[in-house]
Amino acid sequence: MEAFVNGLNGILWSAPVIYILLAVGLFFSILTRFLQVRHIKEMVRLMFKGKSSKAGISSFQALSIALSGRVGTGNIAGVATAIYYGGPGAVFWMWAIAFIGASSAFVESTLAQIYKVKQDGQYRGGPAYFIEKGIGWKWFGTLFAIAALIAMAVLMPGVQSNSIAVGMNNAFSIPQWGTGLIIVAILGFIILGGVKRIANVAQIIVPFMAIGYMLVALVIIAMNITLLPEVFTLIFKSAFAMDSAFGGIIGMAIMWGVKRGIFSNEAGQGTGAHAAAAAEVSHPVKQGLVQSFSVYIDTLFVCSATAFMILFTGMYNTQAEDGTYIVNNIPGVEQGPGFTQAAVDSALPGFGAGFVAIALFFFAFTTIMAYYYIAETNIAYLIRKKNTKTAMFILKIVILIMTFYGTIRTADLAWALGDAGLGIMVWLNVIAILLLTKPAMLALKDYESQKKLGLDPVFDPKKLGIKNADFWENDFKQDSDDRL
DSSP, rough: HHHHHHHHHHHHHHHHHHHHHHHHHHHHHHHHHHHHHHHHHHHHHTTTOOOOOOSOBBHHHHHHHHHHHHHHGGTTTTHHHHHHOOTTHHHHHHHHHHHHHHHHHHHHHHHHHHOEEETEEEOOOOOOIIIIIIIOOOOHHHHHHHHHHHHHIIHHHHHHHHHHHHHHHHHHHHOOOHHHHHHHHHHHHHTTTHHHHHHHHHHHHHHHHHHHHHHHHHHHHHHTGGGGGHHHOOOOOOOHSSSSGGGGGGHHHHHHHHHHHHHOOOOOSHHHHHHHHHOSSHHHHHHHHHHHHIIIIIIIIIIHHHHHHHHHHTOEEEEEESEEEEEESTOOSSHHHHHHHHHHHHHHHHTTTHHHHHHHHHHHHOOOOOOOHHHHHHHHHHHTTTTOOOHHHHHHHHHHHHHHHHHHHHHHHHHHHHHHHHHHHHHHHHHHHHTTTHHHHHHHHHHHHHHTTTOOOOOOOHHOOOOOIIIIIIIIHHHHGBBO
């Protein structure tokens, strides 16, 4: 099983694939004239604008759900793994994929809004919907929905729950199965409340956990502030093979930086687009910009916090491709949360294991919530106009079982399965957003034109020649009285 999964990952995440993903992000960055820089002020402003309705959630709630998915175990274990295999230079490539990936996140989230539908009294959307309505390939939309359902409900939850269980076992000696039962009980209560309960929980937990985590990182940086020039020099030199120790693994630095960056920030993966579609906005670009900024929050803030804690304290190992160690500062410590725990403990003795375990719990738990929402959306796509209650109940049981199973399986297999699920989704989504570049660019140009006139942009697909945007043509005006 593990050999097969690793072989599949060898294809999905081969070197040419990594470079193509970088190229796609750069393509959208150039096409949008680097909106991720031009519209930063607008992104921040829009995050706190808008309210929820009976059918939709607010921009901030949609951002929180998307961040629930983005900010997970990848921000702690994933960053450490990237440094283990790719050295400090991998951190630079995580930043690079976040910067250019913000444009991919914008495109997919804008498309999700353009082609969203009102289904069973709430807004639904995402790659499966915009593939069918935008490209006209229902078979391809169905393929994505099935892949997303398998990835989100079966393959990916174990990555998150495994990290929680291992962290709790290391810090508090709680049996992994015991942690699994606790996770399942809390998760079951939340997902039974549907998207509204998920959104309400996410908008409280996500800001709290991200800010708390970054504050601890700032304390550790402040304690080692004299090392600031040295750490940044090491990151940049290692990223471009200018460091004598890490020069031989530049390929690994790029591959692991990009792979773990995409796993963490999910730009181009299509996951954030599901939450984006649920937002109540007057123009698709509004939520596209908000979701674009979520990539920055995930990678430039939270992932950087982990990287700086590890590098400022020197609590990491880096392995060469031949299995020897380039750096072996903490012998015997397995790559992953252990690096972060050692880093925090070296600065704040006795605090590291407990802090990282609790951070992992919040980060990874909210990610599993987001996985459920994404899986639910794709179930809704696959069996629309039918009785979905039974299917949704089965989905809840499956994700709870896989979450528990993840707590007791090996970390290597959990990550391998997660990488495979992510890789399949990334490729299907990237093909779709490349084919649907035109409507996303038309929407952006329309938004910017209305802003120049001093208007609060309102979307009219007919005026732009965008077809099959049925919600905006039929339901948007009718729902105006429903908005709170």
